[in-house]
Amino acid sequence: MEKEQYIASGILELYVAGSLTETENNEVYNMMLKHPEVLQEVLDIEAAIVKLTKAAAPKDKVTFNSILNKLKDTGNDTKVVSLNKRTNSWYNYTGWAAALILGGGLLWMNTQNNTLETQITEIQTEKDFFETQIEDLNSDLVDSKKIINVFRNKDIISVPLAGQAVYPEAYANAYWNKDDKTVYLDLAGLPEPPEGKVYQVWSLTLNPLTPTSLGTIDDFKTDNNKIFSLENANESQAFGITLEPAGGSVSPTLEQLYTLGVIES
Amino acid sequence: MTLEILVSKFQEKDERAFEKLYNMYSESMHGVIYNIVRDHDIAQEVMQDVFIKAWHKADSYSSKKGRFFTWILNIARNAAIDKTRSKSFKNSSKNLNADYFVDILPTQDNLDNSTDAIGIAKFVGKLAEKCKKVIDLLYFKGYTQKEASETLDMPIGTIKTHNRNCIKELREMVLN
Known part of the structure; x- marks a missing residue:
């Protein structure tokens, strides 16, 4: 298997966690010897x-000396006791010869066995890798189907949100289902928020302009399809998205208004 | 000195090598143990047990079986979990199931903590909730893929790639 694929499979992360089997550990070890990248x-x-x-360690450190002291308390290392020397005889030599032959045979069988085992683990990893890919594709498919169903719903109100002065090329789409009070946002057209900032979604009523926060998008970076759902029980007349400090703001920072769209009535 | 030489000296019962390895990994182990036992005194006690055990069992480590860090991490997790199963521990009636490592990361209010740790805590706060949980189970608690998939109600095949994505994010945050 290609080393890039091997790295991307996630097996190395589990290797460090210690959650692989002995044969898998062995295989990672061999890959590390073969490929410096691994x-x-x-x-x-x-x-x-x-x-x-x-970072999770408590402040009260345990000193190395405390370990060393306890180690010395618990007793000394045991000494190796040597066996008595025995006299040689022909009998001994034949014994050794037989052992050597037997040992040689065992060694040979062991190598054979190892080669077969490596082959098995290689095939097993490949199989795991394909299984993971199928699982990934399946869950992607389920997600996509869910999204299609939302968009096909005839009661859905679709609101395109256009880019504003701060970032004119931004765009987003809101799909609002009044019945289940949910608004789905497709944010694939927004840039990744900078460190310490999040997008916050607002429901607006016009005349007078009153914004109500629908919430912040905290997992923008980690979400793959960039589709988010938020609860919206408001009588919204427009939706807007602003960039706010992590945690969100009480009222929108209008200089950081990324996209805005009015609901056509 | 490379890690390999350090470890082999440690296996030959070289106290200075032991001390160096201790300095490299003891705080991490303390974090892992404390996350499981949630008691300062018990965590100290388990720490001593873990490193004494590592010293006595040094021979049983082989780089073919895994990283040295992983080896000692295993000893630490097992010792901490054993402790929570002991009678005296159960009597102190702790509820551990809902706890995970994010709860014990330092906050900015606590000025005694190293700025490094606070920085990491800040980064971790940004990880998706599912990432925090999968990291907790696999690294801090020593769950197998299967156990993690059951606990998180996630198909077993996705644990591996999901975890990889989470660790990737973590690496971008803490290693730069």
Whole structure:
């Protein structure tokens, strides 16, 4: 299997987590020996996990000396006791010869067995990889079907939201189902928000202009299809999307209005 | 000194190598243990047990079986989980099921914490909820793919790629 595919399969992340079987561990080890990129990937994953777990440590550190002291308390290392020397005889030599032959045979069988086992694990990983791909495609398909059903609903109110001064090339679409009080937002046309900022969605009533927050889009980055659903029980006349500091704002920052669309009545 | 040499010296019972490895990984283990036991004194006790066990069992480690970090992580998780199953622990009636590592990351209000840890906590806060959970189960709690898929109600085949995406995000955040 290609090393890129191997890295992308997610097996290395599980390797660092310690959730693979012994044969899988062995296989990752061999891949690391063969491909420096695989080793580097493992080192990076490990470094991230070391940092993360470190951050969860309590402040009261356990000193190395406390470990060392306890180690010395619990007793000394046991000494190896040597066996008595025995006298040699022809009998001993034949014994050794037989053992050597037997050992040689076992060694040969062991190599044969190892080759077969490596082949099996290679095929197994490939199979896992394809299974994962099928699962991914399946869940993508389910998501897409859900989205199609929403858009096909005849009661849905579709509102195109056009880009505004701050980012004219932005666009979005809102699909509002008044019956189940949900608005679906297709935000694929918005740029990724910068660090520490989130998009906030507003329901607006005009004359006088009153904005009501429908919520913030916190998982914009991690969502694959960029379709989000929010509850909307308001009598909305327009929808707008602004960029706000993480956590959202009480009222919209109009200089950061990315898209806006009025509902045609 | 490379990690390989350090580990092999440690296996030859070299105390200085042990100390170096301790400095590299002890805080991480403390975090993992504390996340499971949620008690400062018990976490300290388990920490000592873990590193003493590692010293005595050093021979059983082989780089062919996995990373040294993963080896000691396994010892730490198992020791902490064993502790929560012990009678004395159960008597103190702790409810652990709902807890996950995000709860114990330092906050900005706590000035004693290293800025590094606070920075990481901030980044972690930005991960999607499902990422936080899958990371908690696989790394902090030592769940298998199957156990994680059952707990998160996610098909087993997607755990691997989902986790990879989460770790990718984490890496972008904490390694730069």
